[in-house]
Structures are given as structure tokens and as C-alpha cells.
Amino acid sequence: MSIVTLLTDFGYRDWYVGSMKGVILGLAPHCTIVxxxxxxxxxxxxxxxLVLREACRFFPPLSVHVAIVDPGVGTSRKAIVAxxxxxxxxxxxxxxxxxxxxxxxxxxxxxIEREELFLERVSDTFHGRDVFAPVAAxxxxxxxxxxxxxxxxxxxxxPFPEVTYTEAGLEGQVLHVxxxxxxxxxxxxxELRKIGEISSLRVSVEGLPHELRIRxxxxxxxxxxxxxxxxxxxFLEIAVNGGDASKLLHLEPGKTRIRxxxx
Amino acid sequence: MSIVTLLTDFGYRDWYVGSMKGVILGLAPHCTIVxxxxxxxxxxxxxxxLVLREACRFFPPLSVHVAIVDPGVGTSRKAIVAxxxxxxxxxxxxxxxxxxxxxxxxxxxxxIEREELFLERVSDTFHGRDVFAPVAAxxxxxxxxxxxxxxxxxxxxxPFPEVTYTEAGLEGQVLHVxxxxxxxxxxxxxELRKIGEISSLRVSVEGLPHELRIRxxxxxxxxxxxxxxxxxxxFLEIAVNGGDASKLLHLEPGKTRIRxxxx
Amino acid sequence: MSIVTLLTDFGYRDWYVGSMKGVILGLAPHCTIVxxxxxxxxxxxxxxxLVLREACRFFPPLSVHVAIVDPGVGTSRKAIVAxxxxxxxxxxxxxxxxxxxxxxxxxxxxxIEREELFLERVSDTFHGRDVFAPVAAxxxxxxxxxxxxxxxxxxxxxPFPEVTYTEAGLEGQVLHVxxxxxxxxxxxxxELRKIGEISSLRVSVEGLPHELRIRxxxxxxxxxxxxxxxxxxxFLEIAVNGGDASKLLHLEPGKTRIRxxxx
Numbered sequence: 046m047s048i049v050t051l052l053t054d055f056g057y058r059d060w061y062v063g064s065m066k067g068v069i070l071g072l073a074p075h076c077t078i079v080x081x082x083x084x085x086x087x088x089x090x091x092x093x094x095l096v097l098r099e100a101c102r103f104f105p106p107l108s109v110h111v112a113i114v115d116p117g118v119g120t121s122r123k124a125i126v127a128x129x130x131x132x133x134x135x136x137x138x139x140x141x142x143x144x145x146x147x148x149x150x151x152x153x154x155x156x157i158e159r160e161e162l163f164l165e166r167v168s169d170t171f172h173g174r175d176v177f178a179p180v181a182a183x184x185x186x187x188x189x190x191x192x193x194x195x196x197x198x199x200x201x202x203x204p205f206p207e208v209t210y211t212e213a214g215l216e217g218q219v220l221h222v223x224x225x226x227x228x229x230x231x232x233x234x235x236e237l238r239k240i241g242e243i244s245s246l247r248v249s250v251e252g253l254p255h256e257l258r259i260r261x262x263x264x265x266x267x268x269x270x271x272x273x274x275x276x277x278x279x280f281l282e283i284a285v286n287g288g289d290a291s292k293l294l295h296l297e298p299g300k301t302r303i304r305x306x307x308x
Numbered sequence: 309m310s311i312v313t314l315l316t317d318f319g320y321r322d323w324y325v326g327s328m329k330g331v332i333l334g335l336a337p338h339c340t341i342v343x344x345x346x347x348x349x350x351x352x353x354x355x356x357x358l359v360l361r362e363a364c365r366f367f368p369p370l371s372v373h374v375a376i377v378d379p380g381v382g383t384s385r386k387a388i389v390a391x392x393x394x395x396x397x398x399x400x401x402x403x404x405x406x407x408x409x410x411x412x413x414x415x416x417x418x419x420i421e422r423e424e425l426f427l428e429r430v431s432d433t434f435h436g437r438d439v440f441a442p443v444a445a446x447x448x449x450x451x452x453x454x455x456x457x458x459x460x461x462x463x464x465x466x467p468f469p470e471v472t473y474t475e476a477g478l479e480g481q482v483l484h485v486x487x488x489x490x491x492x493x494x495x496x497x498x499e500l501r502k503i504g505e506i507s508s509l510r511v512s513v514e515g516l517p518h519e520l521r522i523r524x525x526x527x528x529x530x531x532x533x534x535x536x537x538x539x540x541x542x543f544l545e546i547a548v549n550g551g552d553a554s555k556l557l558h559l560e561p562g563k564t565r566i567r568x569x570x571x
Numbered sequence: 572m573s574i575v576t577l578l579t580d581f582g583y584r585d586w587y588v589g590s591m592k593g594v595i596l597g598l599a600p601h602c603t604i605v606x607x608x609x610x611x612x613x614x615x616x617x618x619x620x621l622v623l624r625e626a627c628r629f630f631p632p633l634s635v636h637v638a639i640v641d642p643g644v645g646t647s648r649k650a651i652v653a654x655x656x657x658x659x660x661x662x663x664x665x666x667x668x669x670x671x672x673x674x675x676x677x678x679x680x681x682x683i684e685r686e687e688l689f690l691e692r693v694s695d696t697f698h699g700r701d702v703f704a705p706v707a708a709x710x711x712x713x714x715x716x717x718x719x720x721x722x723x724x725x726x727x728x729x730p731f732p733e734v735t736y737t738e739a740g741l742e743g744q745v746l747h748v749x750x751x752x753x754x755x756x757x758x759x760x761x762e763l764r765k766i767g768e769i770s771s772l773r774v775s776v777e778g779l780p781h782e783l784r785i786r787x788x789x790x791x792x793x794x795x796x797x798x799x800x801x802x803x804x805x806f807l808e809i810a811v812n813g814g815d816a817s818k819l820l821h822l823e824p825g826k827t828r829i830r831x832x833x834x
Contacts, residue, residue: 048596050589056487057320057583060363060541063313063344067366070311070340074368077596078342079604081589087488088550100586103593103700105600116550119525169525171540174366224582225613262645262695277697278586287614287642319750320583323626323804326576326607330629333574333603337631341605350751351813379813382788432788434803437629 047185048108049073052081052097053173054088055113061171065178068164072182081110088116090141091299094203095221097134098144099278106131109184111177112141119169124157124176125200126184126193133184135177140203147202158194206231211304214240219283219301226289228296230303232281241307248273249304250283253294256306263287281305310448311371312336315344315360316436317351318376324434328441331427335445344373351379353404354562357466358484360397361407362541369394372447374440375404382432387420387439388463389447389456396447398440403466410465421457469494474567477503482546482564489552491559493566495544504570511536512567513546516557519569526550544568573711574634575599578607578623579699580614581639587697591704594690598708607636614642616667617825620729621747623660624670625804632657635710637703638667645695650683650702651726652710652719659710661703666729673728684720732757737830740766745809745827752815754822756829758807767833774799775830776809779820782832789813807831 049069055061062083069078081100085093093114101110115122115137123138129149134142135157146152157176160167162183164175184190208217208231217232237243237259247256250271257273259281266272268287271294276282283303284290295301312332318324325346332341344363348356356377364373378385378400386401392412397405398420409415420439423430425446427438447453471480471494480495500506500522510519513534520536522544529535531550534557539545546566547553558564575595581587588609595604607626611619619640627636641648641663649664655675660668661683672678683702686693688709690701710716734743734757743758763769763785773782776797783799785807792798794813797820802808809829810816821827 048593050593052589057343058345058347058359059484059486060344060359061486063315063342063359063363064366066342067311067313067363067368067371070342071366071368074340077600079589079592079596080583081586082584084584087552096584096586096589100589100593103590103597105593105597108593117527120527168540170537170545174540221585223585223587264643264646274696277694277700282696289613320606321608321610321622322747322749323607323622324749326578326605326622326626327629329605330574330576330626330631330634333605334629334631337603350815380790383790431803433800433808437803 048077048079048104049181049185050079050081050100050104050108050110051083052085052093052100052110052112053083053114054085054093055083055173057083061173065174068174068178069182072179073185076182076185085114088114090114090139091203092221093141094144097141098148101132101145102148104132109133109135109181110145111181112136113173113177114141115139115172118172124172125154125197126157126180126190127154128152128190133190135181135184137172138201140201143200143202144205147205154197154200155190156194156197159192208232208236214246214304214306216302216304217281218303219296219298221298222291222296226285226291227276228283228290228301229276229278230281230283232303232305234275234279237275237281237305240305243275245308247306247308248281248283249306250294251302311340311342311367312444312448313342313344313363313367313371313373314346315348315356315363315373315375316346316377317348317356318346318436320346324436328437331437331441332445335442336448339445339448348377351377353377353402354466355484356404357407360404361411364395364408365411367395372396372398372444373408374444375399376436376440377404378402378435381435387435388417388460389420389443389453390417391415391453396453398444398447400435401464403464406463406465407468410468417460417463418453419457419460422455471495471499477509477567477569479565479567480544481566482559482561484561485554485559489548489554490539491546491553491564492539492541493544493546495566495568497538497542500538500544500568503568506538508571510569510571511544511546512569513557514565574603574605574630575707575711576605576607576626576630576634576636577609578611578619578626578636578638579609579640580611580619581609581699583609587699591700594700594704595708598705599711602708602711611640614640616640616665617729618747619667620670623667624674627658627671628674630658635659635661635707636671637707638662639699639703640667641665641698644698650698651680651723652683652706652716653680654678654716659716661707661710663698664727666727669726669728670731673731680723680726681716682720682723685718734758734762740772740830740832742828742830743807744829745822745824747824748817748822752811752817753802754809754816754827755802755804756807756809758829758831760801760805763801763807763831766831769801771834773832773834774807774809775832776820777828
């Protein structure tokens with residue numbers, strides 16, 4: 046029983062997700078479909094890429110991850126399939142798959158060119174249903190990725206934004222604000238360890254007058270107080286115990302700078 | 309393994325959808341439940357009927373579609389089951405199933421009268437759980453539709469709003485605004501083809517001073533510009549590349565008039 | 572094929588729910604995962620407990636209910652597993668499971684202590700993925716609850732708020748406002764029956780100048796008018812036909828007092 050995950054910006058109120066699932070289950074009745082999310086803000090490829098990267102690693106081998114945030118649908122942008130480790134990724138060639146696929150040493154990317162797999166009539170605006178759903182079903186049933194199209198050496202990658210080193214320590218940014226208002230940064234735990242003992246570091250959040258110590262868990266500071274911690278994805282996170290850090294500290298993904306300083 | 313789809317106005321925050329799924333899986337453990345949406349605005353039967361119509365056609369034979377937007381729950385409105393082609397539809401007799409069922413030439417509608425299938429205690433306000441869920445499970449397990457109740461010749465139909473012909477071309481309306489803000493109209497591609505070559509038509513949107521050409525895909529106009537195109541459901545659609553047409557052009561479902569004109 | 576239900580405050584927009592499902596399906600590929608809701612307001616343990624209580628009873632034997640609203644994650648709060656009747660409950664020991672488990676006469680609560688079941692690296696902030704998901708998979712595959720840890724006689728219970736009797740009748744409160752704006756109270760049908768014939772009772776809603784009769788269904792009053800009825804969970808409910816009672820009558824969960832009076 047293989048797994049097909051879906052990550053889109055289609056929302057939950059229209060027929061788009063339902064019709065994709067109908068196509069997949071019609072072709073691969075025994076697969077298990079899992080929604081990662083359909084609430085990527087419309088057209089926000091970067092956000093989709095980040096969420097896919099964090100979600101995919103907890104799925105078992107042979108899972109097929111379909112990710113569709115596709116403002117260029119119907120243009121000449123390619124449709125691609127990728128293998129990373131022993132999982133598959135399907136979506137438009139606009140970078141949405143790239144942060145996930147780049148997690149793996151062993152990877153391969155191919156164009157999706159086998160048009161006889163697609164729905165009979167391919168619309169110009171809904172390749173999720175007409176192209177990507179049938180291709181995902183094909184892979185879920187054990188179809189050969191190799192048969193889908195030629196191998197690509199060039200494809201669109203969104204680089205994961207790396208931290209920069211400064212004299213005082215290192216500098217990163219808020220990457221993602223989650224539903225709790227926590228600001229997940231691009232600063233991995235292992236970079237923190239490179240510059241010093243975690244308990245000895247100080248975190249400076251753009252716009253916040255005082256520095257934060259790195260805690261282990263939310264409840265270590267009083268309710269309503271800000272803190273920094275290493276979050277569940279292994280990145281430094283800015284939070285407020287029992288509150289919404291993005292609102293209280295005005296965190297903005299891709300904008301708010303975070304500096305980590307030696308004491 | 310049969311499929312049961314759910315479309316309701318129950319939302320995602322309460323126990324309503326969960327308890328329906330519990331009932332269905334208790335009776336038909338091997339079925340696959342698919343959420344079409346639970347975000348139909350409360351009581352909006354027309355919207356439910358439209359979404360069901362667009363979603364259902366992509367499901368495989370023998371799928372059971374349960375649709376519940378039911379402001380008259382507990383009154384004398386009938387509970388019905390319908391067959392359209394080789395799919396089943398279950399819900400209240402208020403028109404919610406009608407746009408989907410009317411897609412099929414070969415159809416049959418019956419009252420749901422076999423009360424011994426229902427939950428032991430039927431509430432007056434939640435037939436989704438107490439009546440429709442067990443009936444859906446019965447059909448998903450291969451139960452005979454015929455055995456559910458007498459055949460109906462009269463049942464509530466919401467007519468699909470047809471386009472009207474004018475001297476200048478044809479006139480329709482915005483039917484549905486989707487999560488991207490695209491305005492899906494009631495003007496099917498085949499009606500467009502009747503009046504002329506699609507590339508030669510002009511689209512006039514109520515309130516928009518200039519006419520639009522019909523494009524193939526969003527990216528054919530500059531970011532932020534409006535366009536018309538034949539959408540993925542086969543209807544004329546009003547959109548804004550990378551933007552929200554419903555906000556920018558003040559599209560209102562059931563209100564905004566759309567005229568298609570020969571050049 | 573066993574069922575694992577999920578109820579959290581994780582929302583639908585991040586990778587949290589997806590990664591939990593990946594862990595569960597990796598360990599128990601044949602289970603069916605059902606979302607109760609992921610829209611419990613962040614940290615609202617009481618609301619989570621109420622929704623779980625209402626949803627769980629409609630699931631078949633051996634279902635595993637995972638409920639995670641866990642502001643104290645990473646502190647010394649215990650992780651627990653409970654059996655109520657023939658269903659299992661998994662979550663933090665902060666009361667979220669208690670209203671559901673207390674529905675059952677026959678129950679047992681244990682600490683989750685078998686760390687070798689957990690993910691290899693347990694984060695301090697996401698026990699849903701690292702602790703509760705693998706334990707749920709273990710139970711879904713038929714693992715022995717007894718083997719998870721020692722039996723607890725003390726655990727955190729949120730008492731279900733009982734009604735109080737007054738000379739004039741009884742008094743309760745609005746417990747929950749649902750997506751339709753209906754105010755579900757803590758007054759069960761059987762308490763109503765104790766004080767009199769239901770049709771002879773009058774309901775007084777704090778702030779509403781006139782009393783309401785108890786109706787059987789919404790459509791018994793004119794559109795836009797308030798009413799009281801026994802809702803689908805067996806509790807007195809305050810509603811507005813075709814409208815949002817919480818907005819129109821300013822209902823607040825845990826605050827608005829409701830009195831039921833003999834005529």
C-alpha cells in the first residue's frame with residue numbers, strides 16, 4: 046500500500062483537491078492519500094518548498110510526494126519527477142520540489158513526457174488533476190520513474206538560504222511563521238554548536254531591544270515572554286510562551302534578521 | 309474498496325465531520341473516505357450543488373457521494389439517494405445533489421425510507437451522522453439502492469443557470485468565486501464555439517471598462533492584469549494573473565454579468 | 572484495519588500534521604487515519620477535551636484517539652495512554668483526554684514510559700510526532716497497552732461543568748460555540764426531563780430579554796429568530812434559524828449563563 050501526499054495552494058473550499066483525489070484513486074485504488082496542506086498562500090512557491098522539505102522526511106520509503114504551487118501552469122515550464130533517497134517527488138519545475146530533493150545525496154530528476162499517462166483532455170490551468178495526479182498514481186502502483194521521460198541535469202532550484210558568519214557570531218533570518226506564530230529560522234542547530242555551547246549563546250531579534258537566551262522548551266519563560274529555542278525541525282526558532290511571536294515581535298518570513306552572538 | 313466522498317457546510321473545527329466518519333468506518337471499515345470540502349458557507353445549497361457537480365465526475369464507478377448542506381434538517385424534507393451513471397449520491401432533497409445528478413443521462417432517484425439502517429437514535433438536527441452516514445456505508449458495502457425506498461419522479465432540482473443569447477453574442481454570469489479569486493462563469497466552452505472562433509471573441513465584465521480577450525493561460529497577460537480563459541471545468545473564467553479577480557473586479561457569484569461579444 | 576484519529580491545535584498550514592501522519596503510516600501502514608480537527612485554538616485544552624468527548628463515541632472498538640493540545644510540551648507533564656470501554660486514547664496528561672475517558676465506566680490510565688518506541692531523536696517541542704505518533708501506531712497494530720508503562724491512579728482531569736439546580740429550575744452555561752454559531756450548553760436532555768415536560772420549559776439566555784421555548788428543529792421559528800433545542804449531542808443548544816446565534820446573542824463559551832425555568 047503506497048502513500049501519495051499532496052501539498053498545494055488549492056485551499057479546502059473548492060473542488061480542486063477532491064477532483065485530484067478522484068483521479069488518483071481511480072487509477073491507484075489501493076494507495077493512501079495524505080494531505081500535507083492545501084493552504085500554501087496562492088502562488089507562494091518558496092513557502093511550498095519549505096513545508097514540503099520539513100514534511101517529507103517523516104514518510105516511509107516509496108512515498109510519492111505531489112507538490113503543486115504552479116503560477117506558471119500552461120506555460121512552457123516543465124513538469125518533473127524526482128527521486129530523492131527512496132521517495133518520489135512530482136510537480137512543476139519551478140523550485141517547489143527542490144528544497145526537499147536537495148536533502149538527499151542520491152537523487153535523480155526527469156522530465157514528465159509520457160503524455161499517454163495524462164487525462165485524455167489536459168486543461169491549460171489544472172495540471173494537478175490532468176498531469177500530476179495520474180503520474181503520481183502511476184508511481185504509487187510501482188511504475189518505473191525511468192519510463193516517464195529524459196533525465197535532466199538542469200532544473201529549477203530554490204537555494205536554501207544559508208546563514209552568514211560575522212565577527213560577533215552568525216546571522217540568519219526568519220524563514221517561516223507557523224500557525225502558532227513561531228518564527229522558524231534558517232539557523233540549524235549544528236551551526237549553533239559550531240560557534241559555542243548553546244546555553245552560552247545570545248539571540249538578537251531585529252526590532253527587539255533585549256537579547257534572548259536559548260531555552261529548551263516554551264514553559265521555561267513566563268507566559269507572554271519571548272524566547273529562542275531549537276525547534277522540532279532542528280532550526281533555531283523565535284517564540285512567545287502561550288502567545289504569537291510573529292504578531293508580538295513583528296516577525297516577517299524572508300525579512301526579519303536574527304543574529305546569534307557569543308556571550 | 310469503495311470510495312465515500314463527503315461535502316458539507318460543517319467546517320473543520322467541531323466534531324461533526326469526525327463523528328460522521330466514525331459511523332461510516334464502523335459500518336464499512338474498508339471504504340476510503342475522501343473530503344471534497346466542509347467549507348461550504350453555512351446553508352449555501354447552491355454553492356454545495358456546484359462544487360459537487362465539478363468534483364464528482366473525476367471519481368471512479370461505484371463511488372458514493374454524500375452531500376449535506378441541510379438548513380431544513382428535521383422538517384418534512386425528504387432524504388434521498390440518487391444514481392447518476394454508475395455513481396451514487398446521498399443527501400437531503402433540497403437540490404444539493406441535483407446539479408451533479410443532472411450531468412448523467414441515465415439516472416434514478418429514490419427516497420431513503422429504510423429506517424432500520426439509521427443509527428438507533430436519530431437526532432432532529434444531525435442527519436449527516438444519523439441517517440446519511442449509515443446509508444452511505446450501506447451503499448459502499450454494495451447494498452442495493454433499490455432496497456432503500458420508493459422511486460421518486462418528483463424531487464428538488466436547482467436548475468443550472470443557462471446562458472442567454474443576445475444580438476451581440478451571449479450573456480452569462482459569475483457562478484462561483486474560487487480560493488484564488490477566479491470567477492468561474494456559467495458559460496461553457498461549447499457555447500463560445502457556437503458563436504465564433506474563441507480567439508476572435510471579446511469578454512465584457514460588468515463594471516470593467518475595457519473588454520478582455522480570451523487567453524489560454526494566466527501567464528499570457530502581465531502580472532496584475534485581468535484576463536478571460538476557458539477554465540479547467542470547461543467554463544469561461546475571469547481571472548487576474550497572480551492576483552484576486554474577485555477583489556480587483558468586484559465579482560459576485562450569481563450577480564456579476566458577463567457578456568461575450570463577437571469582434 | 573484499525574483507526575487512528577487525530578485532534579490537535581496544529582492547524583492545516585504547516586508540516587506538523589503531515590509529519591505525524593508520515594510517522595504513523597511508516598509504522599502502521601494498514602491503519603486508517605481520520606482527522607477530527609486540527610483547528611483547536613492554540614493551547615485551548617478545554618475545547619480540545621470537549622471536541623474529543625463528542626467525536627470519539629461514534630468510532631468503532633479498538634480505535635486509537637490521539638489528542639494533542641500541549642502547551643506544556645517538554646516540561647515534566649506526563650505522556651499518558653488511556654483505555655475507555657474498548658477504545659484507546661493517547662496524549663499529554665493535561666486533561667485533554669479526560670472528558671472523553673470519563674464517559675466510560677470501565678477505564679484505565681497508564682504512563683507512557685517505553686522510550687524505545689519513540690522516534691530516535693525526541694524533540695522538546697513536538698511530542699505529537701516523536702512520542703504520540705509512534706505510540707498510536709503501536710496500539711493500532713495491536714500492541715499491548717499494558718506494556719507501555721505503569722498504571723496511574725492520579726491523572727489530570729478537567730471536570731465536565733455540571734448544571735446547578737435553583738428554585739426556579741436549573742442553570743448551566745454555554746460550553747462551545749460551533750461553526751454555525753450555535754451555542755452548545757452543558758445542560759443534558761435528561762436533566763431537562765427531570766424538571767418537567769420539555770415542551771413546558773422556558774429557556775432564558777443571559778442578555779436576551781425574552782425567554783425561548785424548546786423546539787425540535789431550526790425551521791420551527793422564522794428565519795433570523797432565536798430558539799432553543801436539544802442538539803445532536805444531547806445537550807440544550809441555543810441557535811438562530813439560518814443565522815449565527817453566537818454573534819446575534821453574544822454567546823461566549825464558559826461565560827454566558829443559561830437558565831431553564833418551569834412555566
